[in-house]
Amino acid sequence: MRERSPIADVVGEHIQLRNAGGGNLKGLCPFHDEKSPSFNVTPARGYYYCFGCAEGGDVITFVRKIENLTFTEAVERLAQRAGIQLRYEQGGYVPGREQGERLRLIEAHKAAAEFYAAQLATPDAAPGRRFLSERGFERADAEHFGVGYAPAEWEALSRHLMARGFTSQELIKGGLAREGRRGPVDRFRGRLVWPIRDITGDVIGFGARKLLxxxxxxxxxNTPESPIYHKSSVLYGVDLAKREIARRSQAVIVEGYTDVMACHLAGVPTAVATCGTSFGEDHIKVLRRLLLDQAEFRGEVIFTFDGDSAGQKAALRAFQDEQKFVTQTFVAIQPDGLDPCDLRVKHGDAAVRDLIAGREPLFAFAIRSVLSRYDLNTNEGRLAALDAAAPVVASIKDPGLRKAYLVDLDRWLGFMDEGFVIQRIQQVAGLQRGPQRGPGQQAAARPGRPGAAAPPAPARQEPPDPAIRLEAEALKLAVQRPALLGPEFDALGPGTFTRPEHVALHELIMAAGGTASGGPGGREWVDRLLVQAAETPAQGEPGIDLPSLVTRFAVEALRADVSGEERYGTAVLAKLQETAVGRAVIQVKSRLQRLNPVDEQQEYNRLFGELVALEQQRRVLRERATGA
Incomplete structure (x- = not known):
């Protein structure tokens, strides 16, 4: 299964990956919030590891964690993706009986989407076709987005799906039907229907528009919450837009299904929309991973809202979440109040593209929206506007950006006195924050609320000791390229490694047969180490997670490009042995200093001879390490 499911392709359906060198790919971790990418994928060995939160594993582990599935469901999910027919033990394969719940619900939704799409061509769907036509959509457009029609009958879909082997419980649990007096009743009736897909392209729900x-x-x-549909993290159109979002480093947030269609058809293929809920934190997480949103401020998130007061309020609500993005955030509002769909109907595709191109920074929009409520022709109005805008400006976290908007605010209000504006903003912001806390007092900020400090993810610190780094490099080679080390690694003494987790990993490699049996490495060797890790708990040191340790060393980049370089392994081993011999030299010298050369002559001579031999051995190893 893993061979038919390349890990880079599967992970790439959820996050944007970029080349990190050494055959590795890197992106923002989907399992914890971070500003700099620490999630690494090694396609050659089929494993991933996050150096921020220590999550790691193979493609099956990734699918299990990202979609919250059991092992069996993850295998079924990958099999479905790869077009593989699974066979089940205990009586053989019986379609629909042994499969996991998620896969069954996904299949039911796929069949429902096909049913609805076919119904759009029936005479009863004439109001739906007219709705689409009036908004500038042709038949091919409807087919591209999978738009369909739900018949105005109580049980049309339910009968169709139950005839195909789905149970009434599955239809109700998936939100396709609800419980009626005589069985399941279709949730959507007499409506135009849009299939809502997850980021991988699976249909997980529907949005339906009233026609009658x-x-x-x-x-x-919309589909209610279900085991496969969670509206707080679903973005309509993300399956179609994800590649363009990653390529252009741009995401456009619109309000409705027809707006997404209009944007894509007009040449803005990065448009997505929320589904029956406001734009929130989980949506931000999805987009950040697609944008590879980090400190370079390369990308853009553009919110489009109706030009009416409700649309402006929605834009201001978006301002509250703006600083959860690292990238630049903008707002695009059509002055005449037209949404992208209506704008395309009245003025054509170019007008939609111009709307997005004319975006305004969200901070500037938020401040200007506040100022628009006041009469700026009077001193009283300008002062009131300054006080109202002060919390907005003060909330900007980036000091440089905050200073720039302080200057803009002074210019927009016409005071031409930056010092006065800064002082007034500090006064107003101080009043809103409340009394200053004394030493030792901390704000009890609630997680997820503005100003709440999220607990930092455990960051992996690079060992400062060169000897520890050398140990790690040797172990990475042993896991990734065992053929470069061979029997010489297996012959290393027990005191070669000093860090407890390094000692444990060395013992594990030896228990698995040593590097001499690892061949060229790759997935089979890593798999053998992981099996051994599951059977061999770390001895003596609590808290050592051997499977996680193996995965980390299988993914972490080597310090040099070892492709075609067999001498690199020899050099690393020689340096490692030289370091170990150096520790032995220090110990022998310490013991010699404690001896009396006259009274303990025999022991002194023996240790002196041992010291000479060790120094000679260290010299030979140093020459091997440098290639001399």
């Missing part, structure tokens, strides 16, 4: 006056439900109806 007789429908007394809401204008838009």
């Amino acid at each position: 006056d007789s429908d007394d439900g809401p204008k838009y109806l």
